[in-house]
Amino acid sequence: MAKMLRMVMLFMLLWPLAGCWDRIEIEERGFVVGTALDAAEDGQIKLTFQIVVPTQMKGSSGQKNEGGSPFINLSSTADSVFKAARKMSNEISRAPYLAHNQVIIISEKLVETEHVGDVLDLFIRDPENRRASNIMVAHGEASKILEVHSKIETLPAQYIRSTQENKDKSESITPPTNIGELHHFLLSKSSYALPKISITEDDRISTSGAAVFNGENYEFKGFLDQDETTGRNMIQGTVKTASLELVVHGKQLVYEVKEFNRIIRVHLDDRGLPEFDVEISVRGNIGESELDQGENVRELNGEIKRKAEQRIKQIAMDVILKAQNEYKTDFLGFWKKCQEREYRTWVRYKNDWDRGQSIFSQCKIHVNVDAKVRTVGTVTGTE
Numbered sequence: 001m002a003k004m005l006r007m008v009m010l011f012m013l014l015w016p017l018a019g020c021w022d023r024i025e026i027e028e029r030g031f032v033v034g035t036a037l038d039a040a041e042d043g044q045i046k047l048t049f050q051i052v053v054p055t056q057m058k059g060s061s062g063q064k065n066e067g068g069s070p071f072i073n074l075s076s077t078a079d080s081v082f083k084a085a086r087k088m089s090n091e092i093s094r095a096p097y098l099a100h101n102q103v104i105i106i107s108e109k110l111v112e113t114e115h116v117g118d119v120l121d122l123f124i125r126d127p128e129n130r131r132a133s134n135i136m137v138a139h140g141e142a143s144k145i146l147e148v149h150s151k152i153e154t155l156p157a158q159y160i161r162s163t164q165e166n167k168d169k170s171e172s173i174t175p176p177t178n179i180g181e182l183h184h185f186l187l188s189k190s191s192y193a194l195p196k197i198s199i200t201e202d203d204r205i206s207t208s209g210a211a212v213f214n215g216e217n218y219e220f221k222g223f224l225d226q227d228e229t230t231g232r233n234m235i236q237g238t239v240k241t242a243s244l245e246l247v248v249h250g251k252q253l254v255y256e257v258k259e260f261n262r263i264i265r266v267h268l269d270d271r272g273l274p275e276f277d278v279e280i281s282v283r284g285n286i287g288e289s290e291l292d293q294g295e296n297v298r299e300l301n302g303e304i305k306r307k308a309e310q311r312i313k314q315i316a317m318d319v320i321l322k323a324q325n326e327y328k329t330d331f332l333g334f335w336k337k338c339q340e341r342e343y344r345t346w347v348r349y350k351n352d353w354d355r356g357q358s359i360f361s362q363c364k365i366h367v368n369v370d371a372k373v374r375t376v377g378t379v380t381g382t383e
Contacts, residue, residue: 030094032101033071034157035133036142037119039110040077045119047084048075048143049096050157070154073146081122098129102161104179105197106135107142108211111220116213117186124183131180134161137211139198139223148205164195164207171233171242171257172226174210191215191354193232193331196223214329216355221327224319231319234312235278235332237262243287246307248300255308256287258374264334266341274338274345274363280312281370301373308371316367324361330354334363 034050050073074092078084089095106119123129138145150159167173174195185192196209210229212221224232233239242257261281269275286304323332335353339346349359 030092030096032096032098033155034146034160035098035101035104035123036107036138036146037081037105037110038107038142039113043113044077044079045081045084045110045114046075046077046143047081047088048073048146049088050146050155051092051094051096052100052155071156073143075143081119085122098123098126101130101133102157103134103136105138105142105145105160107138108140108220108223110142111137111211111213115218116182116220117218120179120182123179129179131183132178134164134176134178134195135182136160136164136195136197136207137220137223139196139209145197145199145205148199148203150205160197160205160207163205164197166207167238168240170208171230171239172208174207174229174233175238185213185215186218189215190335191329191331193224196229210331212327212329212331214327214354221329224322227315228319228322231315231317232332234260234262234280234316235264235319242282244284244308244311246304246311248303248307251290253289253304254287255284255304255311255371255373257282257284259283264337266337268342268345269364271362272345273349273359274334274342276334276337276363276365278316278365278367279370280316280367281372282308282312283372283374284308285374304373305371308373309369312369312371313367316369320365320367324363324365328354328358328361330360334360334365 031052032049033052036048038046038048040046050071053068053070053072055068074088076084076088076091078087085096104120104123106116110119120135123133145160146156148156148159150156153159153162164173164176167175174193177192177194182192182194191212191214193210193212195207196211198206198209200206208226208229210224210232212224213219214221230239230242239257239260242260244255244257246253246255259282263279265277265279266274320332323329330353335346335350352359354360
């Protein structure tokens with residue numbers, strides 16, 4: 001009985017110590033919603049945090065205080081990201097809190113000189129940072145992108161993330177890549193592409209394009225343009241919709257892809273190397289047409305089908321040739337299909353796939369397209 005009483009007393013004494021010993025009040029946190037990383041002079045790194053100003057955000061009344069910005073962008077420069085973050089903590093009243101960080105933007109100049117894994121090491125290690133934070137590469141200075149305002153979104157970081165989520169409505173947006181996915185690429189040493197972001201001439205955000213990296217040496221190879229990104233999305237099967245501008249009988253016509261399917265088949269050629277057949281099938285509508293009233297689209301169905309197939313094949317082959325000949329980097333993911341379907345062959349060539357002997361560049365890749373037109377007719381004569 002005495003032993004039980006002592007245990008109860010001990011438990012009662014320890015109970016007050018079980019509280020939140022490391023608690024920080026919410027009013028003392030500086031909520032980071034966006035991060036930018038730029039190359040600075042003398043090999044240093046410029047770190048920029050976009051921090052929310054709570055008093056300027058919309059409250060329960062649905063209105064924000066007039067005359068103030070709902071965010072501030074704070075920058076600090078040091079030899080490492082960690083030191084820059086610590087330096088920033090010494091200069092602001094609220095310690096940066098990364099649990100709500102939505103996007104991390106790295107400048108083109110920085111990825112040209114630094115290994116992406118080294119630059120993002122702090123964000124990968126820090127348990128406070130979100131693994132779901134999206135990674136993007138900026139064409140130009142990354143911190144400038146965090147200054148672009150939108151009349152729709154309150155914060156630039158929200159504007160950036162929301163624009164990138166339009167991937168289902170645009171064929172040229174690279175699907176978002178978060179820290180967790182990037183960490184997997186780095187550990188497996190597989191080549192990859194990150195979303196590209198830039199500022200347009202009218203001071204808007206553009207998330208069209210991609211930045212290509214070689215997985216073995218972590219080298220930044222370059223950017224993909226709009227059509228090349230569309231081709232990559234088609235090969236990877238991430239396209240939900242697309243619009244193709246075609247010229248049929250000298251008239252402009254837009255073929256809108258509504259259904260998209262992609263199958264990749266693998267077999268060995270006479271050299272014992274993997275050979276790939278990319279089978280693409282699409283169904284689409286006539287989204288817009290300059291055809292005259294007297295021209296019935298049904299009569300031109302065969303021509304529209306042929307032009308759509310040619311255009312899709314051209315887009316896909318252009319990015320394949322760029323991957324094989326210019327970048328010599330399999331950011332298209334053909335290695336996965338080889339690993340799945342020809343595992344013994346993959347084991348034999350994996351160390352020289354897009355490095356060393358560059359087996360990927362020697363592989364034959366064919367693209368076959370089947371396009372169907374679902375709706376036909378002119379505006380005044382639909383059948």
